[in-house]
Structure formats: C-alpha cells, structure tokens
Amino acid sequence: MTQLREHSSKLRIKMKTVLFILLMSYFFIPSVVPLQCYSCTNAQSNEICNQNSPVNCTGSQDRCMVSKVSATILGKEVTTLTKGCIENSKCTGTVSVVIVSAGTNCCDKDLCNVNGSVTFHENKLMLTACASLIWLILKLIN
Numbered sequence: 001m002t003q004l005r006e007h008s009s010k011l012r013i014k015m016k017t018v019l020f021i022l023l024m025s026y027f028f029i030p031s032v033v034p035l036q037c038y039s040c041t042n043a044q045s046n047e048i049c050n051q052n053s054p055v056n057c058t059g060s061q062d063r064c065m066v067s068k069v070s071a072t073i074l075g076k077e078v079t080t081l082t083k084g085c086i087e088n089s090k091c092t093g094t095v096s097v098v099i100v101s102a103g104t105n106c107c108d109k110d111l112c113n114v115n116g117s118v119t120f121h122e123n124k125l126m127l128t129a130c131a132s133l134i135w136l137i138l139k140l141i142n
Helices: 002-028 124-141
Strands: 040-043 063-073 076-086 094-097 100-107
Antiparallel strands (some): 063 076, 094 100
C-alpha cells in the first residue's frame, strides 16, 4: 500500500511538471503567424485596393509592399497601385523618367501597406541615360 501511495505521489509530481512546462511553453514560445498585407493588382486608387480582404504571406515573403506607377499624358495623371506580399530582397526603390514614375515601398508589420504611399525620388543616373539616348536618336535622325 505504501508503495502504491509513493508511486501515485511521484506520478502526480510528474504530471504537475509536465503541465507546468506546457503552460510555460504556451506563454513564452512565440506562435508562427503569417504576415498579413493588403493585396490588389493595378487598382485605380488606394480606397479601391483596400476593399479587398488582406492576404497571408507565404514562404519567404516577409514584407508587405506597395508598387505605384504614375504617368502624365496630355496633362492628365494616371496612377495604378499594386499591393501584396514580397521578399525583402525584391523591394526596390523608385525611378522617374520624363512622364513616368514608378516605385515600390516595403514594410514588415501586419497591414502596414494600408496607405498606399510611395515617394518618388529623382533617379539622376536613369534620367542621364534617357537624355543620352534621346540625344543619340536625334543625332541619328538628323
């Protein structure tokens, strides 16, 4: 009878230890929750884009992105937005060439691509290359 009580007591201690470890792991081991981002393709405005349900990023996609293309044609500006998930290595800056500006901004928090803003910065190397190409074409034509 004494051995049975000792065995029962040891079993309770083991069960309490296991329960304690499970409880601590619940609080201290982070759960893997995928990043959520707004997602759309070639939306005409940020409001239209954000009407879509957010998506869960998968695999190595560890950033939310906003890609914006703006063109001014005959005095009218046309802008499209694309949002979604992307790998950090594919996040690029901005390019402005004469009438077209394109850029991508990335962030790493849930739904951080909500505002759809991309700041365009002048890319002097690209502008110089385009100006040189135009000059060369004009030289060949004349």
